Amino acid sequence: MKFLYLWPLALLALVPVIIFMYLLKQKAEKKEVPSLFLWRETYHNIEANTPWEKLKKNWLMILQIILFLIIILALMGPFLLNLGKSTGHVILVIDNSASMNENYEGEKTRLDKAIGEACDYVKGLKNGTGMSVISSSDVATLVVSSSDDKNEVINKIKAIEPTLNAGSAEAGVEMVKTMQSQWPTLLTVCFTDSNVSMKDVPGSIVDVYKQKENVGIEYLSHGESGGNLVILAKVTNYGEKETAKEVTLYGDDQILTSQKVSLPAGESQIVYFDKVNFTGSILRAELNGNDALADDDVCYDVVSENRDIRVLLMTEKNAYIEKVLDLMEGITVIKSNDIASFDSFVTQGFDLYIFDCMMPAPEYFPQTGNVVIFDAPNKDLYQSKGEIDSALVEAESVNITQYVETMDFGAVDITAYYTPDWAAPFLTAEVTDTETDKKERMTVGFYGDYQGQKITVFGFDLHNSELPLKMEFPLLMYNIVNDNVMTGMLQQNVVYTGDGIQVNARADGALPTVTKPDGTPVQLSDYRIVFTGTDQTGVYTVSQTESHLVKDGAEFFVANFPATESFIEMTPDMNTDAETDVKKGASGDLDLKNIIIAVALALLVVEWIAYLRK
């Protein structure tokens, strides 16, 4: 037999009070007798009897004490575990999402409680019962797959780590659904603080939700105004009592300012920090005091200069370029075929201009922003060397052809160029002079920096080449666009813990490294990858040792506690699904509370009858 609560044991201290009150209640009637000669002997006779006889005279008091003990027992929430009952196979789903980090009681978190309940449940299972364990947050993880070794299962359960990921036991239940066909008799027990539908999954939910006082910062954001920052933080009181908190704003770990905020129960407030003079990178807002969940008391933001990259694509129609630009994140592509009206576009100032087989008038040629040209002349910048009917174009080994150096493709109607002195060829074609039969390698594509502008030129129309059909084409285009406009590795700087973040490192450097808030370095396995190891709140540093062409760089992003985990909208006890069995403890089949209350009532009746008869 196990108990849900131990606090009712404190009520045992009241037992002497009952005895004392009983003694007080016993007002003896004074009677004068001729002699105690016989009574004394009677008294000794009773004394000499068994202790049971001695107690008999106070049996109503004993009955009351037993009644009181039974009530204490009932308050302790006793239950019998699944003793002696095999369920075939049991799957334990343990929610280890961020909300499970909230305090349950004492020093125990909801996850600690869930682990404790799960271990108790395992101990109570009949030996030989097959067990699987799934931890569930944003994704489900199979911790134990079909084991009947209780110790192993308990150790694995105890080793389940808390996460800061948004999620619930839902993912675990979904995994159960995919697994359940393996076992004819399956019981699933979900240890969670949020509601989960157990429809079509035989089993029950063990509710480890407990309402506690918690205040959290949902988000921290900033804007610029007159050279200063305007910062706002949304603070929410998730508890049931009105509370006052102080929000302190830090900039790169230095205190900038603080504000007090009063929060009625269940309400949010936006806290504004006006005219904050801060030129650093990391903003951090922090709440004072302790509450049930510490992780949501801190929120980060990154002050970055990153802005949306705007690309102007001047083309009649080029699905290849459009598609490849679509794949790139963080850029906005504006397309036009009206080269005559280019003067109106150029005044808007784009980061990158792509001229596909067209060229604006020389006076409107953009003076800022970088340029990529496909098969269009520009006498001010470069000179044509001649036309090539057809040739096999090969890539040169330069930084924008990294990983595509071995690429070659066929093309027709190619323009060969004299390589300008500010440029370097990246595509060449070998041409044989029919008259002299002399072979010459000619530049059909080059790139370079002309008076602060990066200019990349292709000497052929993409439609007249096999290049778009080559698997290296997107990579080449990415390298070119990246070389032209993308200076950062990160497209976003604020994520929630558990979320992935795209890292686009330069392919001409070393593999990037992400340093977690606790200082753990993680080397990424590729240049372009979604980093998913955001398992801590705080500041992450993404760094890359780059090539000789560009300097080393480091960027920041922050991971905040997911606000959805601070407040459980639907707790298990709100579950109205008749098929879902929600319990407060990991009781097996038999909750003894009602039985004990019935026994207590029966005793009460006995006592009442005895009292009346007396």
Place this chain on the structure above:
Amino acid sequence: MEQAFNSEFYAKLRSLRMSIALSNAAGMSGGRKSKAKGNSVEFSDFREYMLGDDIRRIDWNAYGRFDKLFIKLFMEEKEGLFHVVLDASKSMDFGEKNKAVAAKRLAGAISYIVLENGDRLFLDIMKDGMIENHRGMTGMQAFRKSIEILDRTEFSGAGDFLGSLKRGNFKQHGMSFFISDGYCDNIEEVFKYLRFCHQEVVFLHVLSPEEKDPAYEGTIQMVDCETGSDIRLSMSGSVLRSYKKTFDDFIHNIEGICKKHSVIYIPILSDASVDSLLYGSLSRLATNN
């Protein structure tokens, strides 16, 4: 308290005629045959003349027949000595039908019988280890005095029977009517002492119905009326059963002691009527006669 000596008592007493057996009378000359040979008219025996005998008692007829001098012996008649020993401790003043009333009536009736038989009556009132001795009374004129003594007797103090009796006057052979509720540890010593004092003992054991069948309930703090000591008992069926057993053992024990020491034991309940007291209880004395 009910009056002990009321008109009903006297009316019943007048019809009471009883002779109490007493094996050896030892008092002064009286109407009771004595083992001693004396000068009464009742012939007892012959013996040979011895020097110094009164020659007037020589039976000359016998001398004629046997040629020897014989002396005629005559039974000497003496009065019987009767002690009425009354326990006047506080414990006797108990019961709705008070034990003291019954005890006084018994003492009064015995006094009447003794005096009416021409015997000598000693009233001994015991309390607090002392004894109130009254000089031997004879003749019916003394009955009134005895009633007065009994009537003014108050029941108080503790009972120390042996202590009291040792202060008493039990020098001559006689009969003692010991009237008490018998609440003492050394009742056997009491009887032994009386027997040692050549007393034939009649124990009139007076108890009240409340003592025989107590009807207490709840928790009772019982206070001993003599000593003031108390005990606390929660009354229940088992406690009352235990008391009843103790009571029965107490009676059987006293009966045994009485038998052992040739004491006539007469149990009396205080709710007994005057009829029952005089003709029922005391008739056992007559029967013994």
